[in-house]
Amino acid sequence: MGLTTPSPEIGALLLTAFLYGAWRFYGFLRVVFLTPLGALPGPPTPSLVYGNMKEIAAMDDTLLPDTWFTRYGKNLIDREFFMRPRLWSLDPRAIHHVLSHPNDFPRPEEAQRGIRDLLGRGLLSVWGEEHRKQRRILNPAFGPAQIRDLTHIFVEKSIELREYWANATRSGTARVNVNSDLSKLTLDIIGIAGFGYDFNALNPEGTPNELSMAFRKLFMGTPSISSLGPVLRLWFPILKRIRTERGATLEYASQTFQRIGTQLVEDRKAAILKEASEKHLQGIGRKDLQGRDLLTLLIRANMAQDVPESQRLSNEDVIGQIPTFLLAGHETTSTSSTWALYSLSKYPKVQQKLREELLSVSSDTPTMEELSALPYLDAVVTETLRLHPPIAMLTRVAAQDDVIPLNEPFTDRHGKLHSEIRIAKGNKIIVPIMAMHRSRELWGEDAMEFKPERWQQPPEAISAIPGVWGHLLTFIGGPRACIGYRFSIIELKAILFTLVRAFEFEFAVPVDDIIIKTAPLGRPSLLSEPEKGYQLPLILKPYKAA
Numbered sequence: 353m354g355l356t357t358p359s360p361e362i363g364a365l366l367l368t369a370f371l372y373g374a375w376r377f378y379g380f381l382r383v384v385f386l387t388p389l390g391a392l393p394g395p396p397t398p399s400l401v402y403g404n405m406k407e408i409a410a411m412d413d414t415l416l417p418d419t420w421f422t423r424y425g426k427n428l429i430d431r432e433f434f435m436r437p438r439l440w441s442l443d444p445r446a447i448h449h450v451l452s453h454p455n456d457f458p459r460p461e462e463a464q465r466g467i468r469d470l471l472g473r474g475l476l477s478v479w480g481e482e483h484r485k486q487r488r489i490l491n492p493a494f495g496p497a498q499i500r501d502l503t504h505i506f507v508e509k510s511i512e513l514r515e516y517w518a519n520a521t522r523s524g525t526a527r528v529n530v531n532s533d534l535s536k537l538t539l540d541i542i543g544i545a546g547f548g549y550d551f552n553a554l555n556p557e558g559t560p561n562e563l564s565m566a567f568r569k570l571f572m573g574t575p576s577i578s579s580l581g582p583v584l585r586l587w588f589p590i591l592k593r594i595r596t597e598r599g600a601t602l603e604y605a606s607q608t609f610q611r612i613g614t615q616l617v618e619d620r621k622a623a624i625l626k627e628a629s630e631k632h633l634q635g636i637g638r639k640d641l642q643g644r645d646l647l648t649l650l651i652r653a654n655m656a657q658d659v660p661e662s663q664r665l666s667n668e669d670v671i672g673q674i675p676t677f678l679l680a681g682h683e684t685t686s687t688s689s690t691w692a693l694y695s696l697s698k699y700p701k702v703q704q705k706l707r708e709e710l711l712s713v714s715s716d717t718p719t720m721e722e723l724s725a726l727p728y729l730d731a732v733v734t735e736t737l738r739l740h741p742p743i744a745m746l747t748r749v750a751a752q753d754d755v756i757p758l759n760e761p762f763t764d765r766h767g768k769l770h771s772e773i774r775i776a777k778g779n780k781i782i783v784p785i786m787a788m789h790r791s792r793e794l795w796g797e798d799a800m801e802f803k804p805e806r807w808q809q810p811p812e813a814i815s816a817i818p819g820v821w822g823h824l825l826t827f828i829g830g831p832r833a834c835i836g837y838r839f840s841i842i843e844l845k846a847i848l849f850t851l852v853r854a855f856e857f858e859f860a861v862p863v864d865d866i867i868i869k870t871a872p873l874g875r876p877s878l879l880s881e882p883e884k885g886y887q888l889p890l891i892l893k894p895y896k897a898a
């Protein structure tokens with residue numbers, strides 16, 4: 353039997369497939385072997401498939417990057433999946449360059465796609481002009497005056513937790529997993545302050561509602577950073593057709609967010625229009641109505657007659673903000689308050705000094721101004737966010753070939769001195785938030801210690817750190833910096849104010865048993881009970897003045 357010649361159409365198809373494959377392969381070779389990054393020093397790579405990813409996922413104390421920086425200098429590379437190099441830089445000028453050009457250094461597509469599938473068109477997922485537009489409408493909702501109006505929610509909810517713990521410690525002391533209770537507290541806070549929705553998570557008799565169930569399911573199966581799945585699905589989109597349990601959870605969560613979000617937005621719009629008609633307003637001006645939550649403020653700003661039609665957000669954009677606020681503002685703040693109680697338990701003198709300052713306030717329900725006027729509380733919160741930033745690192749990718757400027761020159765593997773770093777399109781860059789916050793060179797020999805006193809006279813070198821808040825990278829910097837930083841600072845202060853006045857905290861387990869597990873937030877877990885997941889067991893005792 354002779355071979356038949358393929359038809360011209362099939363031939364053209366095969367040629368196109370071959371050229372596409374060759375083009376993708378060239379892209380891969382460029383990123384891995386032809387990049388100038390290859391000359392940078394860095395740790396050995398244990399696996400051709402996983403690169404250094406398994407080492408990073410397995411680290412218990414997030415100290416691996418510190419060890420690398422000490423060994424290889426301020427600019428180094430590690431390798432991610434399939435040997436692709438990633439630049440790690442502790443040089444503040446390099447980080448400033450990356451953060452201040454978000455369109456040249458966006459989030460990598462595999463991470464971006466997961467966020468977009470889940471959150472729809474919220475602020476975290478959109479990029480470029482869409483992002484600028486959303487940010488313009490959203491910014492005013494996060495201003496100081498709006499956070500002042502929300503402070504009573506932070507305080508009232510914290511009092512609810514205080515009462516719950518008071519009940520638990522009626523007979524003297526109680527062992528409490530504070531991580532879990534603080535997570536319920538911050539979920540309740542973001543629900544009410546974010547969009548007027550009561551999760552009722554702190555209510556011991558309450559049953560979890562639909563939104564909190566969807567949210568909980570979502571977090572139960574967060575894949576490890578060493579999981580190959582997202583990369584393979586990006587390279588071979590056909591794999592997305594295979595139904596996985598995780599995929600089904602994401603779909604369920606995203607549909608629930610969409611359905612409940614639509615209802616919440618409709619309710620808010622109706623309430624705003626009703627209020628406007630009762631006040632006999634001819635159209636809505638941006639300052640006309642009082643907002644009760646971030647969503648109301650956002651919808652009101654979006655409906656205002658002084659906003660041109662082209663600058664308004666679509667319904668889909670507005671609904672996308674609800675899961676965005678939840679995802680971005682819930683576990684981040686609970687993780688920070690957990691580490692604050694960890695540090696206060698480790699340093700009882702700091703705990704007592706803070707309590708004395710807090711007890712000097714006569715009211716149980718302080719205003720934002722009263723909370724902001726407490727210097728030691730401010731130093732404790734800032735030091736917590738330095739030593740324990742909930743997000744330890746972020747990844748960005750070069751959208752095109754670029755040259756990254758540096759403050760200080762470095763020497764490459766071949767002994768050559770460079771005053772800038774050349775990077776190829778497709779290479780990734782790590783923003784090493786925690787390593788920057790713990791660098792001995794920047795902070796001094798006591799960088800690893802929790803020392804609120806350091807904020808009385810912070811080292812001059814940190815003024816180069818390009819953060820939106822406190823010369824820290826906790827909330828990063830540039831046009832994509834955290835929009836909710838004021839919200840979370842006052843929330844953290846309200847939580848600590850209420851709880852530290854009422855209780856004394858000490859560790860319920862040896863301190864060496866407590867480690868940081870990063871996936872992707874750095875939360876505490878016990879070496880002796882890894883199967884129990886995140887926890888911080890503390891002994892609580894009601895505080896009685898001597």
Ligand code: HEM
Nearest residue numbers: 475476680681684685688826827828832834835836839840
């Ligand atoms: C301690 C608490 C918090 C920390 C450490 C934190 C940190 C961050 C970081 C590092 C980013 C950048 C993420 C990226 O670009 O991939 C970010 C973005 C964001 N955060 Fe926060 N955040 C906190 C609390 C909050 C709160 C309470 C809210 C809302 C109420 C919030 C809303 C957002 C939003 C909407 C973005 C996206 C901003 C944009 O891309 O323009 N965050 N946050």
